[in-house]
Amino acid sequence: MYLCSPLTKSNIKIRIMQLSPLEIIRRESLQKLRELGINPYPAEEFKTTATIKEILENFESFEGKEVVLAGRMMSRRIMGKASFAELKDASGRMQIYINRDEISSDAEGTMYNTVFKKLLDMGDIIGIKGEVFKTKVGEESVNVKELTVLSKSLRPLPVVKTDADGKVHDAFSDAELRYRQRYVDLIVNDHVKETFIKRTKITNSIRDFFNKRDYLEVETPILQPIPGGAAARPFKTHHNALDMPLYLRIANELYLKRLIVGGFDAVYEFSKDFRNEGMDRTHNPEFTVMELYVAYKDYLWMMNMTEELLEKVAMDSNRTTEVKIGENMVSFKAPYARVPILEAIKIHTGFDVAGMDEIALKEVCKKVGVAVDETMGVGKLIDELFGSKCEHHYIQPTFITDYPKEMSPLTKEHRTNPALTERFELMVNGKELANAYSELNDPIEQRERFEEQLKLTEKGDDEAMFIDQDFLRALEYGMPPTSGIGIGIDRLVMFMTNNSSIQEVLFFPQMRPEKKAVEMSEDEKAIFHILKANSPMLLNDLKTQSGFSNKKWDKTIKDLTKKSLAKINNTEEGLFVELGK
RNA sequence: GACCUGGUAGCUCAGUUGGUAGAGCACCUCCCUUUUAAGGAGGUGGUCCUGGGUUCGAGCCCCAGCCCGGUCACCA
Numbered sequence: 001m002y003l004c005s006p007l008t009k010s011n012i013k014i015r016i017m018q019l020s021p022l023e024i025i026r027r028e029s030l031q032k033l034r035e036l037g038i039n040p041y042p043a044e045e046f047k048t049t050a051t052i053k054e055i056l057e058n059f060e061s062f063e064g065k066e067v068v069l070a071g072r073m074m075s076r077r078i079m080g081k082a083s084f085a086e087l088k089d090a091s092g093r094m095q096i097y098i099n100r101d102e103i104s105s106d107a108e109g110t111m112y113n114t115v116f117k118k119l120l121d122m123g124d125i126i127g128i129k130g131e132v133f134k135t136k137v138g139e140e141s142v143n144v145k146e147l148t149v150l151s152k153s154l155r156p157l158p159v160v161k162t163d164a165d166g167k168v169h170d171a172f173s174d175a176e177l178r179y180r181q182r183y184v185d186l187i188v189n190d191h192v193k194e195t196f197i198k199r200t201k202i203t204n205s206i207r208d209f210f211n212k213r214d215y216l217e218v219e220t221p222i223l224q225p226i227p228g229g230a231a232a233r234p235f236k237t238h239h240n241a242l243d244m245p246l247y248l249r250i251a252n253e254l255y256l257k258r259l260i261v262g263g264f265d266a267v268y269e270f271s272k273d274f275r276n277e278g279m280d281r282t283h284n285p286e287f288t289v290m291e292l293y294v295a296y297k298d299y300l301w302m303m304n305m306t307e308e309l310l311e312k313v314a315m316d317s318n319r320t321t322e323v324k325i326g327e328n329m330v331s332f333k334a335p336y337a338r339v340p341i342l343e344a345i346k347i348h349t350g351f352d353v354a355g356m357d358e359i360a361l362k363e364v365c366k367k368v369g370v371a372v373d374e375t376m377g378v379g380k381l382i383d384e385l386f387g388s389k390c391e392h393h394y395i396q397p398t399f400i401t402d403y404p405k406e407m408s409p410l411t412k413e414h415r416t417n418p419a420l421t422e423r424f425e426l427m428v429n430g431k432e433l434a435n436a437y438s439e440l441n442d443p444i445e446q447r448e449r450f451e452e453q454l455k456l457t458e459k460g461d462d463e464a465m466f467i468d469q470d471f472l473r474a475l476e477y478g479m480p481p482t483s484g485i486g487i488g489i490d491r492l493v494m495f496m497t498n499n500s501s502i503q504e505v506l507f508f509p510q511m512r513p514e515k516k517a518v519e520m521s522e523d524e525k526a527i528f529h530i531l532k533a534n535s536p537m538l539l540n541d542l543k544t545q546s547g548f549s550n551k552k553w554d555k556t557i558k559d560l561t562k563k564s565l566a567k568i569n570n571t572e573e574g575l576f577v578e579l580g581k
Numbered sequence: 582g583a584c585c586u587g588g589u590a591g592c593u594c595a596g597u598u599g600g601u602a603g604a605g606c607a608c609c610u611c612c613c614u615u616u617u618a619a620g621g622a623g624g625u626g627g628u629c630c631u632g633g634g635u636u637c638g639a640g641c642c643c644c645a646g647c648c649c650g651g652u653c654a655c656c657a
Contacts, residue, residue, distance in 0.1 A: 021626055022591055022608055075617085082614035099614065122607080135615045143615095158592040159607050161618040169618055170593040170606060176649040177592095188592095231657055277656050278582085383657070407657055435657090453657095501650095512648070 022156045029119040030152050038115065040152035046070050046127045053091030055132060059140050062132040067142060069096075070127040070150060072187065075161075078117055081109075084141070087128065088187075095141040096128055103147050111147060123153035123187075160188045179509050192504075198317050199493045199505060203270060205316035206290060206487075209309050215266035215292065220255035222248060222272065228468045229253030229410070231453075232275040235285075248274035253410065253484065254471045256293045257439065260482050261474045268292040270489065281501045282431075285510050288489040297483040298438040299422045303399050306426060306434060306485065307334035310397065317496050325429045325495050328395050336397040336426070341386055344400055348390045353382065355419070361385075377456065379406025394427035406456075409449040411437040412481075428495055436485035443475035539575040 019027070033040045049068045071089035081100040086093055100112035108114075120126070127148035135141050158172040171189075172178065178185040178192075185192050207217065225244065227234035229251030239246050252271040259267045274286050294302075314321045314332035321333040339347075342354045351364045361381040365372045370388050372381065382404050394400070401424040402414055411421035422438035440446050450467045493505040503509035543553050557577070 020591060025608070077616055077619050078613085079616065079619075080613035082616085084616050084619085086617085095617075097615070101614085133615095135617090137615075137617080139615090139617075141615085156591045156607065160592080161606075163618045167618085172592065174588095174592090174649080176588095179649090233656085275656075278654085280653095280655095281651085283656075379657080403657090409657085514648085 023154060026121055026152070026154045026156070029121065030154065033115070033119050033149060033152065036110070036115065036119075038149055040149055042148075042150065046148065046150055048127070051091040052087065052089050052094045055142075056092060056094060056140060059132070059134075063134065064131065066129065066131055066145075068127065068129045069142065070125070072125050072153075073120065073122060074157075074188075075122060075159075081112070083116065087126070087142075093190075095135075095139050096130065096144050097133075097135070097141045098144045098147070102143070102145055115149070116147060120149070121153060121156070122159070123155070123157045124149065125151035125153070157184060158188055175503070176511075179503055179511055180514065182507055195493075195497045195499065195505060196507065198497050201317045202313055202493055202496055203290075203489065205313045206309065208316075209312055210266075210268050210292065213266070215268050215294070216264055218256070218259060218264075218267045218269050220252045220259075220269060220271075222274075224249050224255075226466045226468045227251075228466065228471065230273075233277055235274050235276045250275050251289070251486070252291055253486070254468055256291055256484070257479060257482070258471065258474045260293050260295055261477055261479045265296070266292070266294040279510060281503075282491070282494075284490070284502050284506055287502070289486045290489050291484065291486045293439070293482055293484040295480040295482050298481065299401075299424055299436055299483050302436045302483040302485050303336075303338065303424060304334075306399075306436070306487075307336055307397075310334075313492070314496065323496060324498055326498070326500065328429060330396060330429055330495070332397060336399055338399040338401055338424075339394075340402040341382065341390075341400050341404075342402070344390045344394075345382070345385050348393060349385065353385070377406055379404045379408075383407055391427060391432075392430040395429055397433075398427045399424045400427055406452075408437065409453045410440055410446075412440045412442075413445075431491065432488070433491055433495070434485055434487040436483065439479070439482040439484050441475060441479040441481060443472055446475055447472055539577050542577050 030040050047068065048070050049066075050062070052069065052071070055062045055067060055069075069087060069089060071087045074086040074088045074093065076086075077084045083098045085096050085098065087096050098112065098116060100109045103116070104111040104113075127150050128142060128144045129146040129148075130142040130144040133141055133143050159170060160172055161169045163169060172185065178189070186196075210217070223237070223239075223246045225246060227247035227250045229249075230253070232250045234247040234250050237246050237248065238244070249271070250273055252269055252273070256267050256269060269291055271289050271291055272286055273289055275283075276285065277283065279285060294305075297305075310332045311321055311334050314323055321331055323330050323332060342352070346352045349364070349368045351368070353361055353364055356364070356378075358376075358378050358381065361378060362372050362376075365381060365385060368385070368389060370384050372384070376384070386400070390400075402417070402420040403411070403423045403425075405411075405413065405419060405421050408421040408423050411423045414420035414422050424436055425432050426434040426436075440449065447467075450472075454467065490502050490505055494500065494502065497505060499505055539557075543557075546553060546556075548556060
């Protein structure tokens with residue numbers, strides 16, 4: 001199917017010129033395969049009879065039997081009239097043995113001498129039919145009788161070799177290349193694939209746990225008119241038909257609570273959330289949070305549920321509750337310690353800050369060396385104290401409970417202390433993994449809390465929280481007492497797979513776009529150089545300095561702006577040209 | 582956003598006070614029918630991230646920028 005216009009001759013020339021010698025050889029091999037009557041991209045189904053994993057795990061029952069396998073050829077050891085190669089399918093890798101006289105039907109041995117030895121390369125996808133056997137040195141192999149080309153690879157893969165000691169040589173380890181070309185990473189780095197398989201095991205484990213309890217998995221809007229449920233800068237977009245702004249959700253909390261109002265007893269959602277903030281080892285602009293809300297429960301119940309859930313997740317994904325995270329061994333075996341946040345501060349700073357006002361708290365902060373500024377209220381100060389003095393101590397899973405009210409606008413007031421809330425964060429390896437509340441369901445108090453938040457953030461910034469009037473309306477109809485939790489799934493996967501970077505647990509982490517090499521003509525270069533020396537400058541001045549004819553000038557400047565190398569601004573002072581980005 | 586590392590062949594990396602651009606693997610040619618980081622002989626391959634500057638001469642020094650990574654800041 002040809003959806004795009006055919007390549008012109010000159011385009012082909014340019015493309016060929018950009019190819020590396022290795023790529024040119026492969027394209028020539030592709031052509032020669034076709035000349036031999038071999039379709040390098042056949043359409044028909046290739047029926048396999050086994051997977052590599054099945055064979056290796058039940059070798060005795062396969063030995064001597066015929067199998068049909070398909071996969072990518074990862075390496076070759078050619079020895080004259082016989083060769084070994086490594087075949088990799090979705091389940092694993094195994095060796096195949098290829099003998100000239102067994103796979104070739106003609107006297108010249110074309111299939112072996114020409115097709116296999118000359119025209120196939122590492123990375124090609126092939127199908128084989130052959131007999132399972134063990135070599136002299138005892139390696140499980142398949143003796144190939146028939147070889148089928150299933151897909152010719154035109155780009156060379158990085159060559160990664162593993163020696164007898166399991167030591168990896170020339171590992172494909174450049175982070176930028178690995179993330180930009182994750183498909184290559186997945187092909188050559190088996191452990192990367194394992195990480196992502198484990199990620200799915202983790203989410204399946206959670207779903208399984210909830211579904212067995214008849215909790216309902218739901219989907220709520222990603223495009224929201226008011227980005228609520230958290231305080232973060234949202235991504236903004238625009239709906240043309242409604243002519244209104246819409247935001248990518250920063251959280252789904254307020255929508256799930258609406259569903260609890262609507263009469264569901266328990267709802268959960270794996271929510272892709274989006275926050276327009278900095279990126280680093282633990283933050284990606286889009287990330288996944290699992291949020292769960294259960295009616296008639298409180299945060300104490302939620303702690304028990306969380307312990308049970310994480311113990312199961314660890315067992316399902318790692319077959320043990322003891323998980324190595326960095327240098328630490330972390331046990332996900334229930335129960336977990338429960339420490340009120342003020343108690344934690346007392347333990348790690350020696351100061352009992354319960355009931356302290358802003359002034360007294362600032363004094364404590366100074367004494368223990370925590371930086372403060374004027375804008376910080378009681379809640380923020382306690383948060384800072386905990387964050388810098390306590391958090392990193394909690395390596396084993398620990399519920400930090402009973403946060404100050406000021407920090408928790410969606411949380412129900414504590415049943416015994418009106419200054420606190422019924423909230424916990426679960427700390428693991430010194431980081432927050434989950435955040436849960438007894439949800440605030442008093443609509444009048446909720447409105448007041450929102451208004452307090454508005455005051456706190458009302459410093460003329462663009463993050464001022466909107467009040468979601470519809471959410472308040474829903475609460476006014478009555479929401480049962482409810483407990484909710486959000487678990488950072490990316491972070492959980494990082495823990496369970498012992499990765500310290502979020503990019504290692506996302507298939508396609510956000511990256512800056514690749515810089516495309518821009519080709520400039522001589523004329524364009526001339527203009528570009530004048531402009532570079534004096535940007536921005538009046539369009540007419542630039543045109544005069546170029547000395548170009550009207551026609552030549554027009555073409556050149558249009559091409560430059562098309563390539564974003566120059567930009568024309570129409571201002572009150574006249575038409576200006578400046579360097580593009 | 583600030584600071585620190587780095588960017589050299591398809592991949593992993595060396596590169597001396599600033600003096601002809603290097604290795605291993607991959608690739609090409611040849612030998613080799615149970616090897617396994619297969620082996621042996623020979624060979625091809627470079628925008629040294631980009632643009633300026635200093636210099637007789639820059640991969641190396643200086644300036645500006647781009648991109649990855651790290652640390653910090655930001656992030657209830």
